[in-house]
Amino acid sequence: MILSSIFNTVEFYVITAFIAAAVVGASAMPSRKGAARTFLFSGTLWPSDEPSQPCIVARVSDSGELEIQRFGLEGLYMDGAYSLAVTIIGFDVTIEERLTPGGRRSSEAAAGATAILDCFGAERYHFNYRSEATGRSAAFSLNIRPGNRIERILS
Numbered sequence: 001m002i003l004s005s006i007f008n009t010v011e012f013y014v015i016t017a018f019i020a021a022a023v024v025g026a027s028a029m030p031s032r033k034g035a036a037r038t039f040l041f042s043g044t045l046w047p048s049d050e051p052s053q054p055c056i057v058a059r060v061s062d063s064g065e066l067e068i069q070r071f072g073l074e075g076l077y078m079d080g081a082y083s084l085a086v087t088i089i090g091f092d093v094t095i096e097e098r099l100t101p102g103g104r105r106s107s108e109a110a111a112g113a114t115a116i117l118d119c120f121g122a123e124r125y126h127f128n129y130r131s132e133a134t135g136r137s138a139a140f141s142l143n144i145r146p147g148n149r150i151e152r153i154l155s
Contacts, residue, residue, distance in 0.1 A: 077101060
């Protein structure tokens with residue numbers, strides 16, 4: 001009888017309402033990733049006679065900059081353009097490749113491109129590299145430490 005009388009007290013309902021409000025408040029909190037930061041980088045095209053498989057090589061230089069080399073560019077000419085839009089949210093990075101084909105008659109084909117990204121700290125990041133123009137992408141994780149390197153085929 002004493003135990004069942006607890007459920008009829010005002011204190012019980014106040015404590016229950018407080019716990020319910022705390023649960024709702026905790027579940028409604030936003031994630032702590034932080035604000036999105038977007039950077040734009042232009043790349044340099046380079047020619048080659050031999051075609052290669054579409055892939056990227058990410059290498060961290062001695063100064064801590066991330067160098068992205070893109071191989072196997074088809075339909076891109078030396079008077080075209082290669083650029084990257086980099087969005088960072090916490091330690092998640094999305095790299096959007098942007099291609100401008102250029103003139104087919106007046107220039108030689110570009111086999112690859114290079115871009116230098118200087119927007120990262122010395123941390124481990126999770127990358128998603130996407131090329132909407134070619135429909136290819138790759139995902140990888142990389143510690144931004146001098147000498148680290150990773151190669152991924154774009155599929």
